[in-house]
Amino acid sequence: MNRVFRIGPIRPPSEADSLLLQVTNGCTWNKCKFCQLYKHTKFKAYSADSIKADIDNMVYYADRVDIYSKGDGSWDIDGLNKELAYLPDEDERQCFYMIASWLIGGGENVFLQDGNTTALSSGRLSDVLIYLRQAFPSIKRITSYGRAENLARVTAEEFAELKEAGLDRIHSGFESGSDEVLKIINKGVTAEQEIKAGRNVKAGGIELSVYFMPGVGGRELTEKNALGTARVINEINPDFLRIRTFAAKRGTGLYEDFVDGRFTLCSDDEKVLEIRRLIEEAKGIDTMLVSDHIINLLQDVEGSLKFDKEKMFRIIDDYLSMEEGEKRLYQAARRMARLSRPEDLKCLDSTSRDKLKRLAASTPDPYKWEVKMNELISRYI
Numbered sequence: 001m002n003r004v005f006r007i008g009p010i011r012p013p014s015e016a017d018s019l020l021l022q023v024t025n026g027c028t029w030n031k032c033k034f035c036q037l038y039k040h041t042k043f044k045a046y047s048a049d050s051i052k053a054d055i056d057n058m059v060y061y062a063d064r065v066d067i068y069s070k071g072d073g074s075w076d077i078d079g080l081n082k083e084l085a086y087l088p089d090e091d092e093r094q095c096f097y098m099i100a101s102w103l104i105g106g107g108e109n110v111f112l113q114d115g116n117t118t119a120l121s122s123g124r125l126s127d128v129l130i131y132l133r134q135a136f137p138s139i140k141r142i143t144s145y146g147r148a149e150n151l152a153r154v155t156a157e158e159f160a161e162l163k164e165a166g167l168d169r170i171h172s173g174f175e176s177g178s179d180e181v182l183k184i185i186n187k188g189v190t191a192e193q194e195i196k197a198g199r200n201v202k203a204g205g206i207e208l209s210v211y212f213m214p215g216v217g218g219r220e221l222t223e224k225n226a227l228g229t230a231r232v233i234n235e236i237n238p239d240f241l242r243i244r245t246f247a248a249k250r251g252t253g254l255y256e257d258f259v260d261g262r263f264t265l266c267s268d269d270e271k272v273l274e275i276r277r278l279i280e281e282a283k284g285i286d287t288m289l290v291s292d293h294i295i296n297l298l299q300d301v302e303g304s305l306k307f308d309k310e311k312m313f314r315i316i317d318d319y320l321s322m323e324e325g326e327k328r329l330y331q332a333a334r335r336m337a338r339l340s341r342p343e344d345l346k347c348l349d350s351t352s353r354d355k356l357k358r359l360a361a362s363t364p365d366p367y368k369w370e371v372k373m374n375e376l377i378s379r380y381i
Helices: 046-066 079-084 090-104 122-135 154-164 181-184 191-203 219-236 253-259 268-281 309-320 323-334 342-347 350-361 364-380
Strands: 019-022 107-114 140-146 170-177 207-212 240-243 288-290
Touching: 019 046, 019 090, 019 170, 046 090, 079 090, 122 140, 122 154, 154 191, 154 207, 170 191, 170 342, 170 364, 191 207, 219 268, 268 309, 268 323, 323 342, 323 350, 323 364
Parallel strands: 019 107, 107 140, 140 170, 170 207, 207 240, 240 288
Antiparallel strands: none
């Protein structure tokens, strides 16, 4: 008998060690001009029975994996690898590997996939959450994606019921808090809907993690992107604000707009300045700014928007004050995943530095340089 469970295509970097439980397939909207992930996927919400069957299969693999526990927190890794190799089907191997990795890591966190899990009725989702926690009592946190448009339709009382059933955190891709930006990227939501959604989630006792895309409004709306997002964040005070630097990826609507001249890419400096302006405009909120993705230029710019502003300003301003040639070297090295922070430039060997210098010299035009950096960033999206 084939015992497999569904595994969707994405999860946030913060859920890298989480068990993935797919409760929907695709995205209810699927029209954002910066995204192509679900372009050829029709949205489907799975039935509670179907999801429970997947959970039962997860329990089946967990029982097989548990045989290799030594009871003191250690595992018979050789035995697990032999069991994995014995499985005849690739899907079964993938499921076994996920459960084994999760349990070895503590078996604490679960992420509900795909792009808009909260499109399920609160009753159906609560039913699934309760069943999941009963199946795995070791779970400490269950997290989900949710579109602001859908979240705005859920009352604080319904979120409280989901919290009681076991949902701890919701990730939502706001991208921007500017209605002008939201319109040009065809996000299908307004700033007021974002505010309503965020307030309801928080009032229901669920943690909220929202995403901001520096540069997604293009050069024409760079300041409005920062100011609009700051206004929305100030109204909600989410638990986390995660930076996801924008890049126009081939195959998306915004890439077509860029090629046709209707959209002007922001420079790295302009994206960094958007982040600085947002930090500056955050007033009296204790949201944690998080930079947990390789596409972000300055990953050290993170901390409390209440207590760590000066630290983040120093990192940003030190970067902005770099000599232009050194700045280009860092941008290229960072986009090639060779460095994590500007001070790492001093660790580059002479051969690597010479190669980066030749790359920078080959593209003297500032805007063509941004196009080149855009292509490098796009590889990680």
